[in-house]
Amino acid sequence: MKTITVNIVTPDGPVYDSDVSMVIAVTASGEMGVLPGHIPTVAPLGIGAVRLKKDNSTELVAVSGGFLEIRPEKVTILAQSAERATDIDVARARESAKRAESLLQAKKDEVDFKRAELALKRAMNRINVYEGNI
Amino acid sequence: MASLRDIKNRITSTKKTSQITRAMQMVSASKLNRAEMNAKAFVPYMAKIQDVVASIAAGSNDASHPMMITRPVKKTAYLVITSDRGLVGGYNSNILRTVSNKIRERHASKDEFVILCIGRKGRDFFAKQGMTILDSAIALPDHPSFADIKEVTRKAVGMFSEGAYDEVYMYYNHFVSAIQQEVTETKVLPLTDIKPTGATSTYEFDPSAGAILEVLLPQYAESLIFGAVLDGKASEHAASMTAMKSATDNASELIDGLTLSYNRARQAAITQEITEIVGGAAALE
DSSP states (O other): OOOEEEEEEETTEEEEEEEESEEEEEETTEEEEEOTTOOOEEEEEOSEEEEEEETTEEEEEEEEEEEEEEETTEEEEEEEEEEEGGGOOHHHHHHHHHHHHHHHHHOOOHHHHHHHHHHHHHHHHHHHHHHTOO | OOOHHHHHHHHHHHHHHHHHHHHHHHHHHHHHHHHHHHHHHHHHHHHHHHHHHHHHHHHOSSOOOGGGSOOOOSOEEEEEEOOSSSOSTTHHHHHHHHHHHHHHHHOSSGGGEEEEEESHHHHHHHHHTTOOEEEEEOOOOSSOOHHHHHHHHHHHHHHHHHTSOSEEEEEEEEEEETTEEEEEEEEEESOOOOOOSSOOOOOEESSOHHHHHHHHHHHHHHHHHHHHHHHHHHHHHHHHHHHHHHHHHHHHHHHHHHHHHHHHHHHHHHHHHHHHHHHHHHHHO
């Protein structure tokens, strides 16, 4: 089976580097599946899980804020933060989800609201990836 | 001449000081190691993002972005990266002197520029001079992660987009080697000269080049700042290490001198005692 190399890099260092058979990522315009031999593409990423299919297993990586660079034999994901399911601090994610929720309910000004919403999204994404229910 | 006990006290206290400075030197050395590793881990990210930005900027002429356009400059922002604490030799004073000189050269009044600070030393310095400090981040950890400085970079880039200032210069100590750090000035915004690092390829853009620049450029500018912070931290630990090393060296030199005069004083006292005993015995006969 043909494979494609996936690199996930963050400012704090590389997170993932391996050959997989398919990459599925959530981009700004929807879900996008990438197979080996894809045309060179750049797309911005949303907050979501990147699914990396390898033989029969699927690995999940929670990413937020970044973009995806595709070349026929290589996919590079540049994200501001990225964590593999095993590296996620789920207690912290739950806590920040709670904090964001209470901020949302308090409904203060516009900017805070937006930021809390994004924080909640990131936290939920981490929790989902950790629990593996995507 | 100081008494024996005075000299002894000074020797003891100098020894204690040198123990502390030696410990601080070793702490800085290990921190420097980590800081260098962090800076290295950041390199692939920066190289990649630069590649993509360059290839987009080179590939399409229609893709322009407010962050890439040079506006008439009414206000300049200076982003100054210093340390939070002293005991780092000339690390802070070098930067602050350079920035003050540049400001004096370029600006006639205090309304023409604003200051953004990373590090307590810089903030205190510019606050004392009565300059406008728009934002500051202090008490960063020794090994900052991107999340730690996201807030300040986001603000710095955001305020440029909102038009609070028209260009951003960044000052930090570039890490050359453990004994050499160089004050470096970088123009962060607007992004005018983005050079590709390797072979660029042409890409399809989903949904469009403009939309990607929208996401990419702020991230790129923030990464530039983060890279400088990492570089600055490595320099800070290196400067602190060198400063503490020379402090330790000076202390041992001082101890040597003091020990010499202590021995001299001791010998003088013994000689005097003997003379007195001999004199006393002679008087009895």
